[in-house]
Amino acid sequence: MSAVSTPEPTRRDQLLAIAAQLFAEKGFKNTTVRDIADAAGILSGSLYHHFDSKESMVDEILSTFQAELFGDYDEILASDEDARTKLERAVRVSFEAIDQHPHEVAIYQNEADHLGTFERFGYLADRNTQSRQVWVTLIEEGVRTGVLRPDLDVTLTYRFIRDTVWVAVRWYRPAQSRGGGHTHTEVADQYVRILLDGISS
Amino acid sequence: MSAVSTPEPTRRDQLLAIAAQLFAEKGFKNTTVRDIADAAGILSGSLYHHFDSKESMVDEILSTFQAELFGDYDEILASDEDARTKLERAVRVSFEAIDQHPHEVAIYQNEADHLGTFERFGYLADRNTQSRQVWVTLIEEGVRTGVLRPDLDVTLTYRFIRDTVWVAVRWYRPAQSRGGGHTHTEVADQYVRILLDGISS
């Protein structure tokens, strides 16, 4: 989709995309600079012409992605729709992010806890707090306006939603490589339905 | 609870428990044999008196835990309760496993995909298939007997349940270290309610 508007990604961006895929598939620690260089068709030393360190690569991958994602969340929070619609939109935007940035989401899911313990990645903890505030705000607004059950444990509900949505990155495969699977929109439809109405008949 | 019935764990079991905690906290690759030896108060070379390799340690940790867990699942499948009760029990048994074996569950969640690519850990893929069969069987029985909605996408429903239940290991903290949190039974109660009836009012 957006490939048309960015016809010539810089060499730097190409390398970041290659690194993101490897970090997502094998893990950050498990991916060597040689792996990245090999996949790019250059030698490991050449990577250091573009980046300070392996760490700075994952840093740029994560911070760029998160800036975009939280821009979407902010827009939803600021809208004047009803709470149920906003919660639905937050779910849909998240599944869409998994569809369009699967590597970035996977890296965040797998490495954020560990990386967050280093000063350099302190912003990951901040974004985590911000994310919780987004979901909790939406759920509380839903309870207050009467569209959600009043007996909900808001924190637990937030955790269940966050977990189910984001861990989908482990099994969802984007359109290009999909064979008989669901689109991200279909997955979101099914989940929103189950979340709101349950599976009981 | 069970500490009374196993007063003297073998040195081998002590070392496995230490390794399991480190593997869960830092990841398998990220944990060095020196980390494990340090935590045990011995030197890295001494570990090789007890185990062939770091790999054999995680192997024993995972296979032991899975044998126990699937024993529980088999018992549920074989029972003559109605589908809804069996599904509830499967959820509860899973949250209980997170409570009692948090390190083992975390290791499986974080490392199974990667380890599963090696011959030695082929049983992880088998167990994964077995797990899917357990959940899908229970959901299909629920649909067939009319206790669950007939329009459910069984595979997606399975994935949502599996993900929400098991990823809880990332935030749930067992009783010893809990401060104002929920017991595993309370977490299971809340999730079963949301899963069956939804969050909508």
Place this chain on the structure above:
DNA sequence: GTCTATATGTTGATAGAC
């Protein structure tokens, strides 16, 4: 922008003394 060559540290694992 990439390569050659290499520094420097860390890793899993081994052999044999105690």
Place this chain on the structure above:
DNA sequence: GTCTATCAACATATAGAC
């Protein structure tokens, strides 16, 4: 059952030629 001592492999990163 642990320690001493050590190896070979592999890791990230650097300096300077092309």
